[in-house]
Amino acid sequence: xxxxxxxxxxxxxxxxxxxxxxxxxxxxxxxxxxxxxxxxxxxxxxxxxxxxxxxxxxxxxxxxxxxxxxxxxxxxxxxxxxxxxx
Amino acid sequence: xxxxxxxxxxxxxxxxxxxxxxxxxxxxxxxxxxxxxxxxxxxxxxxxxxxxxxxxxxxxxxxxxxxxxxxxxxxxxxxxxxxxxxxxxxxxxxxxxxxxxxxxxxxxxxxxxxxxxxxxxxxxxxxxxxxxxxxxxxxxxxxxxxxxxxxxxxxxxxxxxxxxxxxxxxxxxxxxxxxxxxxxxxxxxxxxxxxxxx
Numbered sequence: 031x032x033x034x035x036x037x038x039x040x041x042x043x044x045x046x047x048x049x050x051x052x053x054x055x056x057x058x059x060x061x062x063x064x065x066x067x068x069x070x071x072x073x074x075x076x077x078x079x080x081x082x083x084x085x086x087x088x089x090x091x092x093x094x095x096x097x098x099x100x101x102x103x104x105x106x107x108x109x110x111x112x113x114x115x116x
Numbered sequence: 117x118x119x120x121x122x123x124x125x126x127x128x129x130x131x132x133x134x135x136x137x138x139x140x141x142x143x144x145x146x147x148x149x150x151x152x153x154x155x156x157x158x159x160x161x162x163x164x165x166x167x168x169x170x171x172x173x174x175x176x177x178x179x180x181x182x183x184x185x186x187x188x189x190x191x192x193x194x195x196x197x198x199x200x201x202x203x204x205x206x207x208x209x210x211x212x213x214x215x216x217x218x219x220x221x222x223x224x225x226x227x228x229x230x231x232x233x234x235x236x237x238x239x240x241x242x243x244x245x246x247x248x249x250x251x252x253x254x255x256x257x258x259x260x261x262x263x264x265x266x267x268x269x270x271x272x273x274x275x276x277x278x279x280x281x282x283x284x285x286x287x288x289x290x291x292x293x294x295x296x297x298x299x300x301x302x303x304x305x306x307x308x309x310x311x312x313x314x
Contacts, residue, residue, distance in 0.1 A: 077305040
C-alpha cells in the first residue's frame with residue numbers, strides 16, 4: 031500500500047493523469063482512506079492552477095523595441111543565399 | 117491570429133508581426149537559453165536565435181507549432197554555443213541528491229505525515245491571486261528555482277506546452293523532466309503554504 035510520502039512524490043503525475051492504471055487505483059485507494067493526503071492533493075492542484083493563472087511579468091518594452099529593430103535590420107541584410115537550409 | 121497568416125506577415129517583414137512574436141515568445145526563449153547556457157550569455161544567445169529564426173523561416177514546414185520550432189532553434193543555438201566554449205549541457209540527474217518533493221522531515225519513518233499540510237485560509241486559485249503579496253511571494257519562489265526547473269515549469273504550467281514538446285526542445289528524457297517539474301511545483305506549493313501560515 032502506498033504511504034503518504036509516496037503520494038507526495040506522485041502528486042504531479044496524479045494531477046497530470048500520467049499514472050499507470052494500477053498506480054491510479056493505488057493512489058485513489060490511499061486518497062479514499064487518508065484525509066491529510068486528500069487535503070494535500072487538493073492544495074497541490076490549486077498550486078498548479080495558480081501557477082497557470084499568474085500574470086506574466088510585463089515585458090520590457092524597450093527591450094522588445096530594440097529586438098524588433100534588430101530583426102528588421104537582419105531581415106534587410108538577408109540575401110536569398112543566406113536562407114538557412116539546415 | 118492563425119499561425120499561417122502570422123508566418124506570411126513575418127516573411128513579408130511586417131514590423132507588427134515581429135512585435136507580436138517578440139512580445140509573445142521572447143521570455144520563453146530566454147527561459148530555454150538560461151537553462152542551457154546560464155543567465156550571463158542567455159540574452160546574447162536569444163538575439164542570435166532571432167536572426168537564425170528570420171533566416172530559416174522560409175523553410176519552416178509547420179511540422180510543429182511556430183513556438184516549438186523557435187524554441188528548438190534557441191536550444192540548438194545555445195548548445196552549439198556551449199560546444200564552442202567546450203562546455204556541455206546537463207539537465208541534472210533525476211536521482212541526484214535533491215529530494216523529489218516534500219521535505220523528508222514532513223514524514224515519519226513509516227511514511228505517514230509527521231507534519232501534514234496545514235489548512236489554507238484561502239483555497240481557490242482566483243482568491244489566492246487577488247493578493248499582490250502572495251503573487252510576489254510565488255514569483256520569488258519561481259525566481260529562486262534552478263534554471264532548468266524554472267524553464268520546465270514555465271513552459272508546462274504557464275505556456276501549456278506538452279511534456280513531449282518540452283522534452284524535444286530541451287532534449288531531456290520525459291522521466292527526468294517530470295521529476296524536475298514536480299520539484300518546481302512542490303517549491304511553489306511550500307511557498308504558498310508558508311504564506312498562508314503567516
